[in-house]
Amino acid sequence: MDNFKFHNPVKIIFGKDTIREIGSEIHSYGISKVLILMGSGSVKKNGVYEQVTDSLEKYGIDYVEQWGVTPNPILSHTEESLEIARKEQVQAVLAVGGGSVIDEAKAIAAAYYAPDVWSLFEKTYKATNALPLFTVLTISATASEINSFFVLTNDRENKKWSCGSPHVYPKVSIIDPTVQKYLPINQTINGGVDTLSHIMEFYFMGENEESTLSINEALMRTVIKSVDELVSDPLNYDWRANLAWCSSLALQGITSVSMGGGEFACHRIEHAISALYPSVAHAEGLSVLFPAWIEYVSSLKPHIFERWAKNVWEVDSVAAGIEKMKEKFKYWGAPVSLSELDIEQDEFEKIAENALLIGEVGKIKELNKQDIISILNIAQ
Amino acid sequence: MDNFKFHNPVKIIFGKDTIREIGSEIHSYGISKVLILMGSGSVKKNGVYEQVTDSLEKYGIDYVEQWGVTPNPILSHTEESLEIARKEQVQAVLAVGGGSVIDEAKAIAAAYYAPDVWSLFEKTYKATNALPLFTVLTISATASEINSFFVLTNDRENKKWSCGSPHVYPKVSIIDPTVQKYLPINQTINGGVDTLSHIMEFYFMGENEESTLSINEALMRTVIKSVDELVSDPLNYDWRANLAWCSSLALQGITSVSMGGGEFACHRIEHAISALYPSVAHAEGLSVLFPAWIEYVSSLKPHIFERWAKNVWEVDSVAAGIEKMKEKFKYWGAPVSLSELDIEQDEFEKIAENALLIGEVGKIKELNKQDIISILNIAQ
Numbered sequence: 001m002d003n004f005k006f007h008n009p010v011k012i013i014f015g016k017d018t019i020r021e022i023g024s025e026i027h028s029y030g031i032s033k034v035l036i037l038m039g040s041g042s043v044k045k046n047g048v049y050e051q052v053t054d055s056l057e058k059y060g061i062d063y064v065e066q067w068g069v070t071p072n073p074i075l076s077h078t079e080e081s082l083e084i085a086r087k088e089q090v091q092a093v094l095a096v097g098g099g100s101v102i103d104e105a106k107a108i109a110a111a112y113y114a115p116d117v118w119s120l121f122e123k124t125y126k127a128t129n130a131l132p133l134f135t136v137l138t139i140s141a142t143a144s145e146i147n148s149f150f151v152l153t154n155d156r157e158n159k160k161w162s163c164g165s166p167h168v169y170p171k172v173s174i175i176d177p178t179v180q181k182y183l184p185i186n187q188t189i190n191g192g193v194d195t196l197s198h199i200m201e202f203y204f205m206g207e208n209e210e211s212t213l214s215i216n217e218a219l220m221r222t223v224i225k226s227v228d229e230l231v232s233d234p235l236n237y238d239w240r241a242n243l244a245w246c247s248s249l250a251l252q253g254i255t256s257v258s259m260g261g262g263e264f265a266c267h268r269i270e271h272a273i274s275a276l277y278p279s280v281a282h283a284e285g286l287s288v289l290f291p292a293w294i295e296y297v298s299s300l301k302p303h304i305f306e307r308w309a310k311n312v313w314e315v316d317s318v319a320a321g322i323e324k325m326k327e328k329f330k331y332w333g334a335p336v337s338l339s340e341l342d343i344e345q346d347e348f349e350k351i352a353e354n355a356l357l358i359g360e361v362g363k364i365k366e367l368n369k370q371d372i373i374s375i376l377n378i379a380q
Numbered sequence: 381m382d383n384f385k386f387h388n389p390v391k392i393i394f395g396k397d398t399i400r401e402i403g404s405e406i407h408s409y410g411i412s413k414v415l416i417l418m419g420s421g422s423v424k425k426n427g428v429y430e431q432v433t434d435s436l437e438k439y440g441i442d443y444v445e446q447w448g449v450t451p452n453p454i455l456s457h458t459e460e461s462l463e464i465a466r467k468e469q470v471q472a473v474l475a476v477g478g479g480s481v482i483d484e485a486k487a488i489a490a491a492y493y494a495p496d497v498w499s500l501f502e503k504t505y506k507a508t509n510a511l512p513l514f515t516v517l518t519i520s521a522t523a524s525e526i527n528s529f530f531v532l533t534n535d536r537e538n539k540k541w542s543c544g545s546p547h548v549y550p551k552v553s554i555i556d557p558t559v560q561k562y563l564p565i566n567q568t569i570n571g572g573v574d575t576l577s578h579i580m581e582f583y584f585m586g587e588n589e590e591s592t593l594s595i596n597e598a599l600m601r602t603v604i605k606s607v608d609e610l611v612s613d614p615l616n617y618d619w620r621a622n623l624a625w626c627s628s629l630a631l632q633g634i635t636s637v638s639m640g641g642g643e644f645a646c647h648r649i650e651h652a653i654s655a656l657y658p659s660v661a662h663a664e665g666l667s668v669l670f671p672a673w674i675e676y677v678s679s680l681k682p683h684i685f686e687r688w689a690k691n692v693w694e695v696d697s698v699a700a701g702i703e704k705m706k707e708k709f710k711y712w713g714a715p716v717s718l719s720e721l722d723i724e725q726d727e728f729e730k731i732a733e734n735a736l737l738i739g740e741v742g743k744i745k746e747l748n749k750q751d752i753i754s755i756l757n758i759a760q
Contacts, residue, residue, distance in 0.1 A: 001621035003395025008388070015383025210605060211622045211629070214598035222590045241381035242591045245637065249591070254634060257625065 001209050002258045007166075010146050010252075014175045014245065016237075019048060019136055023055035025172040026092065026134055033062040034134070035090040037081060037105045039069045039097045043138060048179050052096055052136055064088045069097065072278050073104040074155040078117050082108050085131070092132040095170075099142025102135050106150035106168040109133045118154060121161045130167035137175045139183060140244040141191035141283065143198060143251030145173035153275055160275035161358060175248065177241040185234055189332045190283035191247055192227035196220060197286040198250040201267060202259040204294075204304055204364060209258040216255050217311045219246050224312075224328065231332055265362035266293050269372060272355035273343065280341050287334040288341065291322045292379035297365045338379050348376040381589050382638045387546075390526050390632075394555045394625065396617075399428060399516055403435035405552040406472060406514055413442040414514070415470040417461060417485045419449045419477045423518060428559050432476055432516055444468045449477065452658050453484040454535040458497050462488050465511070472512040475550075479522025482515050486530035486548040489513045498534055501541045510547035517555045519563060520624035521571035521663065523578060523631030525553040533655055540655035541738060555628065557621040565614055569712045570663035571627055572607035576600060577666040578630040581647060582639040584684055584744060589638040596635050597691045599626050604692075604708065611712055645742035646673050649752060652735035653723065660721050667714040668721065671702045672759035677745045718759050728756040 013021055026034060036052065043049040056063055066081045085093065085108055095105035109131040111117040119125035137145045144150060148169045153160040180188070203216045226243035229236055249255065256262055270285035298305035298318045309321030326336045335341055343351075352372035361367045367375070393401055406414060416432065423429040436443055446461045465473065465488055475485035489511040491497040499505035517525045524530060528549045533540040560568070583596045606623035609616055629635065636642055650665035678685035678698045689701030706716045715721055723731075732752035741747045747755070 001395075001618050001625075003398060005391065005393050007391040011385065011387035013385050015381075018383060208618045209622065210602045210619075211599070211625045214602050215595055218594035218598040219591070222594050225590060238381050238588045239590075242589065245381075245591045249634075254629075 002260065004258050006253055006257060008146065008169070008253045010170050011172045012146065012175060012248065013172065015241070016176060016178050018174050018176045019051040019179070020055045022052055022094070022134065022136055022172075022174055023057075023059035023061060026056070026061055026094065027059040029092070029132060029171060031061065031091045031132065033064075033088070033090050034092045034094045035081070035085045035088065035108070036063050036065050036094045036096055037069060037101055037108070038065065038067050039101050041067065043096055046138070046179055046182065048096060048136065048138055052094070063094070064090060069101045069104045071100050071281065072153050072160065072274055073100045073107075074153050075118060076155050078104050078107045078111075078152060082111055082117060085112060090131070092134060095133065095135040096138070098137070098139030099144040102137070102144040102170075103142070103150040103152060105133055105135070106144070107152050107163070110163070110165050110168050117152070120165070121152065121154070121163045127165040127167050130165065133168055133170045135170045135173040137173060138179050139187060139191060140175070140177075140180060140247035141194040143195075143248050145170060145175065146248045146252045149251070151271070153278070158275050158354065159357065160271040162271075175244055177237065177244045180240055180244065181235050181237070185231065186333060188230050188234065188243070189227060189334055190281050192223055192243060192332070193283040193287045193329065193334050195223050195243070195247040195250045197266065197283070197290060199223070199255050200290060201262045201264050202256045203308065204301070205259040205263055206304055212255065212257045212259060213307070219249060219255065220312045222246050227332060260363065263363050265364075265367055266290050268358075268361045269351070269355045269375065272351045273341075275354055276347075276351060277341070277343060280343075284335050284341060287329045288336060288338055288379050289375070291326050291336065292375050294318065294322055295378055296371070296375045297362075301364050338376065345377070345380060348373045351376060382640065384638050386633055386637060388526065388549070388633045390549050391552045392526065392555060392628065393552065395621070396556060396558050398554050398556045399431040399559075400435045402432055402474070402514065402516055402552075402554055403437075403439035403441060406436070406441055406474065407439040409472070409512060409551065411441065411471045411512065413444075413468070413470050414472045414474045415461070415465045415468065415488070416443050416445050416474045416476055417449060417481055417488070418445065418447050419481050421447065423476055426518070426559055426562065428476060428516065428518055432474070443474070444470060449481045449484045451480050451661065452533050452540065452654055453480045454533050455498060456535050458484050458487045458491075458532060462491055462497060465492060470511070472514060475513065475515040476518070478517070478519030479524040482517070482524040482550075483522070483530040483532060485513055485515070486524070487532050487543070490543070490545050490548050497532070500545070501532065501534070501539075501543045507545045507547050510545065513548055513550045515550045515553040517553060518559050519567060519571060520555070520557075520560060520627035521574040523575075523628050525550060525555065526628045526632045529631070531651070533658070538655050538734065539737065540651040542651075555624055557617065557624045560620055560624065561615050561617070565611065566713060568610050568614065568623070569607060569714055570661050572603055572623060572712070573663040573667045573709065573714050575603050575623070575627040575630045577646065577663070577670060579603070579635050580670060581642045581644050582636045583688065584681070585639040585643055586684055592635065592637045592639060593687070599629060599635065600692045602626050607712055640743065643743050645744075645747055646670050648738075648741045649673075649731070649735045649755065652731045653721075655734055656727075656731060657721070657723060660723075664715050664721060667709045668716060668718055668759050669755070671706050671716060672755045674698065674702055675758055676751070676755045677742075681744055718756060725757070725760060728753045731756060
């Protein structure tokens with residue numbers, strides 16, 4: 001079991017009717033003006049916007065609104081938001097939305113004291129401070145509400161890169177699963193696939209870390225069970241809440257203990273796909289890539305993939321595990337082939353090159369361009 | 381799934397050769413003088429004392445030593461330690477030892493700005509501040525290194541009570557499992573039983589919190605497996621590390637999510653036992669009480685106890701689960717009857733009265749004096 005550090009200072013407030021607590025939490029930090037960052041407007045329809053602004057007003061907290069964060073949030077919009085934050089001299093950022101909104105909020109918070117946004121991603125500048133960040137989560141998937149990582153697409157250079165800083169841990173994140181009840185079912189499924197992928201990125205790095213491995217198996221089984229239940233009963237609060245909590249835990253730190261920083265080959269290839277094809281949802285790319293990647297690399301570390309097949313999918317071989325995962329994804333309505341995403345074979349080279357832009361891909365097997373093309377061929 | 385809040389700001393540094401990091405961590409808080417609190421001297425024999433003081437000296441941190449914390453730490457010694465801390469004007473407390481040392485350190489830290497120590501336990505005074513606390517753990521069992529709770533015995537009044545304050549979360553806790561390699565095996569077993577008990581105190585409160593229940597089952601199975609392995613191979617680092625990490629996680633917050641604050645009847649009765657019989661180790665009391673308590677209350681909530689029997693002990697009935705747990709405890713060398721602890725039937729009334737001193741005992745079944753005596757009779 002390798003040495004590790006574990007530190008996650010985020011305060012989570014979870015459950016029904018909890019959004020109204022946001023004003024008091026922000027007020028307890030002595031903050032009197034925030035930038036509220038939001039997406040396309042769904043938070044006005046589901047009542048979240050009103051709950052948030054009512055709570056802020058109750059505690060005398062002034063706010064500036066910035067709308068229009070896109071799925072796969074982009075650099076140009078982030079720069080615009082940062083300018084507003086600076087001009088309005090806000091004291092904190094409040095992200096109200098899903099992972100995309102929170103990721104852009106983290107970039108704003110970290111870049112507030114930096115020369116510019118993208119230098120953080122290029123690692124030419126390291127954040128030493130950030131605006132305090134608060135979040136009200138409306139879609140459980142990325143776990144951005146509970147960690148210090150954020151992903152942004154540089155829309156001028158077609159780069160979808162990730163960044164991390166301990167300064168952007170949210171101070172408080174509120175997760176009220178009831179606001180996720182009326183999400184289109186495909187967004188729930190995407191959240192489930194994303195969560196499962198995050199856990200797998202750490203799990204397959206394991207050797208003898210029974211504590212982490214068995215927690216990760218428990219979480220994977222719970223995610224699968226929760227999505228199964230929600231597909232037939234989307235309004236079930238308890239399964240909704242279980243899925244939401246698993247989704248946060250997947251990237252909270254507990255799943256990555258002694259897991260060597262995770263594998264993340266599939267995430268890297270997926271980021272290349274959604275950088276080049278922004279209409280592809282992150283989870284759609286992952287549900288296509290993971291079975292193919294496992295098929296390609298599992299013989300290099302058979303023990304952990306066999307354990308996964310047995311303890312998560314209750315089958316006796318890796319091949320049967322892959323098959324069962326694909327069947328499950330199909331049953332949920334998640335794609336299992338690149339052709340379903342309208343990505344053709346003649347584009348594989350471009351995807352592989354994009355994935356390699358930022359350096360080495362993969363740890364269990366370090367993937368070169370030809371390896372990535374082979375995986376994409378399996379996923380075809 | 382009930383609403384919950386989750387917040388645990390403790391930074392854990394875990395693994396081989398990590399004790400040397402304590403100086404730099406304390407230094408990073410701008411602290412230049414600490415009270416080092418220790419037990420009977422075993423940290424001088426195993427080299428931990430030297431590693432700690434070398435690291436403090438390297439970072440120019442002055443220190444005052446206070447020795448003599450006992451298992452089941454007592455109020456009178458805590459008051460003496462507090463006086464030293466005040467007289468020497470230390471800026472922080474550094475606990476070097478097991479749960480007892482850390483618990484006393486928390487009491488000192490919280491009482492530093494309070495009129496006296498015991499008023500915190502009587503709840504007549506609430507801490508609003510505390511000295512910063514750092515820990516170097518030498519025995520994994522109580523999880524005090526990762527939470528905000530502490531237990532003290534008022535040796536003038538025979539009260540073993542617990543207290544909690546968010547101000548006493550350790551800033552940093554260092555867990556180097558290698559220092560636990562040469563512990564007498566019964567201390568390892570006690571740590572395992574204690575950990576298992578902590579998880580059970582939350583688990584049996586569960587209904588439909590699949591995420592928390594499945595994590596808790598994963599942890600219980602890992603604890604059992606780890607102790608089994610260490611009984612035959614005490615020097616095995618990986619199992620030692622897995623057990624240590626499970627022990628911390630058992631009371632870190634993750635196991636108690638949506639579990640209604642836990643059951644804690646067995647802990648309350650055990651505290652009465654070790655208040656009256658200080659030679660009884662906490663875990664010995666628990667290993668005797670838990671099978672008896674389960675036998676007494678399980679029919680009131682059969683579903684969760686049946687699930688426990690099936691998923692933790694791989695048997696089909698609660699009775700078989702209890703039997704398997706007792707067999708396991710016996711195999712490890714842990715006691716399963718009060719007679720093994722030299723506690724006779726004519727003392728049961730006194731124990732029951734002591735347990736009820738602080739108010740109601742038990743949630744799944746609220747236990748009155750006669751209930752507690754009945755449980756003690758089963759445990760006889």
